[in-house]
Amino acid sequence: MGYDTRCKPTPSATRCGDCDPTVRRLRVVIEHDGRRRIVHPVADDIARVFADAIASDPTRPLLTWYDDATGERTELSGATLANWVAKTGNLLVDDVAAGPGSVAGVLLPPHWQTAAVLLGCWSAGLTVAGTPGPAGAMAGTPGPAGAMAGTPGPAGAMAGTPRPAGAVAGAPGPVDVLFAAADRVGEADAWSAGERYALALAPFAAPLRELPAGWADYVIEVRGHGDHFTPYPGGRELVGVAAERAATLGLTGGDRVLVDAARHPDPVDWLLAPLTVGASVVLCGNLDPTRVESRRSAEKITRPLT
Template sequence: MADNIARVFADAIASDPTRPLLTWYDDATGERTELSGATLANWVAKTANLLVDEVALAPGDTAAVLLPPHWQTAAVLLGCWSAKLTVVDAPGEVDVLFAAAGRAAEAAQWSAGERYALPLDPFALPLRQVPAGFVDFVSSVRGHGDHFTAYPQGGPGDAELLARAQARAAELCLTPGDRVLVDTDQHPDPVDWLLAPLTAGASLVPCAHLDPARLDARTASEQVTRTVA
């Protein structure tokens, strides 16, 4: 078993980078966004390169991620972990902060060196109006490199997160090749909707505002083998 999150992610896409790895749904908006392993890896690499090259962060620096479950949140988290940042939950001082545009006011509880706002647009369009004190993440990240060489050792929090993810994957009986649909309103912890499936070698179908009336049809169309609702 890989001992750091970047390695887990690399292993998850190694066998076939072109297959769908993460298919995001939001039943409140009708959004469906499908990313292959290669496409998600591209976003992750760009995010890690932004952190290292633009923000000049080093292993052990800290990040706050005020984002709901979303495919862009997956890219931000995996980018932070690839750059060996520590993602912290409690308000305080951090080196970089990522926030949904609608949570800019909440971000005032944090003291951050750099602040990036995300619109979480289905087509990854940039913000039309950037909150004061923030930089538009989408506009900034697109200019960075498509490849990032992850550090050989994981960040300081990798071991604990991976232990939780492996335990959760075992609890859910996830196996390689599974396709896992997760109700992210009920399970917003990224250990549930992101890391546990990845550690098991499964692909992800996270869904916000899950409509129970659509569940059977979606399970069939997405070839879901496990449901976490």
């Protein structure tokens, strides 16, 4: 969708509706290295942002995950990630009876499965709450209408991202559904949850070898759900935050972004900001500094966040 020619770009996200109220888009002027680079139209709800990011070529790599501790490399096209997101949305609606007004607890580090969980929750209209992980990883805590909030972890996990007012805090509390990494299920006692899903976060989306009592295995349960899901609109404030963050990070349309998960654990940085500009992500856990240059070349990286 193009802009009304009367739009006057500014260095921050504004409503194109300032010129034409029928155009429900956010306008972002990207400034990097002291010069303006692009004006990018951004949809004003998370589901639309995700759909726009994959619309031009659903088969292209959208999210590539590396774990240098295990040697894992998992590449997801837009279509593949969308399939996981749809299945997650259906799981939430069908098995949890969740929807707008429901709350999900997410105790997960940056990971491709975390992307599926978060986007699935937002697609189903859920508010997401989370707390920092052991390494300062922030799974993301959207507040009303998807506003992000949270408590910084030991390594400055929130990466300086501004938060809209009225956001849900990251402290444990009652939630309708809880998603947790296998090494964090011990924290679940602090969360009163109707349904609990554990994730092994293993290569090839392998299930847990031993399932904790009272938990379901996310990758087993989600695979039985439908591949199509009609998302609920929402998250306009969060999209605005992500668009501003994209500008701050110097991300532009078509970028391939290398992200050090330890330095940028906030999902605004590693997931939503790239999506708002149509960039693809190479997300690296346990990043080995000696592999950065070769990976930049192999993955055709245009913007490193390391």
